[in-house]
């Protein structure tokens with residue numbers, strides 16, 4: 089099936105007499121006839137539902153849809169995008185391990201890597217994603233377990249050279265993990281360019297209506313854990329918590345996502361609610377219609393902003409003036425995303441005054457939904473970061489993040505125009 093059809097039909101194929109619409113299985117638990125049946129489930133000898141912390145029919149159906157959209161072998165929904173990136177890393181890293189990551193990251197991910205994971209003994213070296221192959225290579229250590237990046241960085245909207253990152257990761261025997269939140273599989277499918285694991289904050293375009301916080305991990309099934317067995321003992325040696333089962337032996341190409349589900353979700357429980365999965369599915373049913381509109385609206389707004397004398401700079405991968413234009417044409421030829429980064433001439437106070445004058449473009453700690461919204465990362469999402477960390481994360485202090493919605497583009501431009509006009 090093509091992507092547009094998967095958006096509408098994927099994940100749930102009702103049989104005779106079953107609901108046409110994906111049902112919300114709002115049940116913590118599932119009934120069996122005898123103790124033997126239940127025991128086999130706990131030993132992973134049978135796969136069926138027994139407790140919603142591990143798996144639930146509604147969330148599984150939505151995971152199957154996203155898995156098909158990304159072209160993976162398995163996927164797992166989580167309660168947030170933060171949980172998705174956390175689980176993707178700790179599924180293969182433990183205390184004493186190391187990660188190399190692009191420095192241009194969502195603020196929450198940067199904090200997770202720089203502060204919280206470090207407290208648990210997992211260290212991250214941040215690299216400028218535009219640095220040379222040799223410079224990025226120099227960040228690798230014998231204990232490095234993954235390379236991480238965002239296909240389009242939040243909030244800098246810089247496009248990752250996925251093939252370069254995949255080449256470096258694989259040369260070092262580690263997977264490339266890519267956060268594909270902003271591009272979505274409608275615009276970019278990182279597995280086709282060599283990424284091994286994809287994560288998303290489904291809170292953004294996938295949900296699309298700002299109703300439900302959620303995340304997902306998708307496994308391409310392509311990374312050969314056994315070929316690098318000594319580096320990934322969690323996947324390639326027996327798990328004592330399952331009577332000595334070895335994930336790569338028992339689950340083959342599904343080893344990564346199975347371990348994440350049966351071990352990490354069991355022990356850490358960042359479980360999405362079936363109700364939220366249902367709402368996410370409603371969003372996914374129109375993702376293929378919304379993304380092109382976000383992109384065409386954002387391009388029109390970016391081109392308009394570029395012509396305003398009050399505007400200092402505009403960063404949008406769809407602009408011919410963008411240093412990422414050619415790369416975006418390669419990796420996401422039908423469009424990048426609806427997010428624009430720009431700055432005004434004048435002081436930070438001028439930028440904040442401009443934002444305060446906007447009418448329906450709302451100030452919200454959110455991005456990438458149907459309604460246009462705006463944020464000043466240096467004073468909002470990224471305010472925990474030091475000036476050097478801000479620079480490294482691609483967040484200029486004057487950067488305004490504008491998330492262009494799917495309203496009529498002339499109304500969006502009119503709102504920006506009136507807010508700029510007052511500033512004159």
Ligand SMILES: *Cc1c(COP(=O)(O)O)cnc(C)c1O
Nearest residue numbers: 168169170194242269289291302
């Ligand atoms: C929002 C976001 C996250 C975090 O996701 P939550 O759903 O808010 O936990 C991670 N990565 C990117 C790129 C994001 O935009």
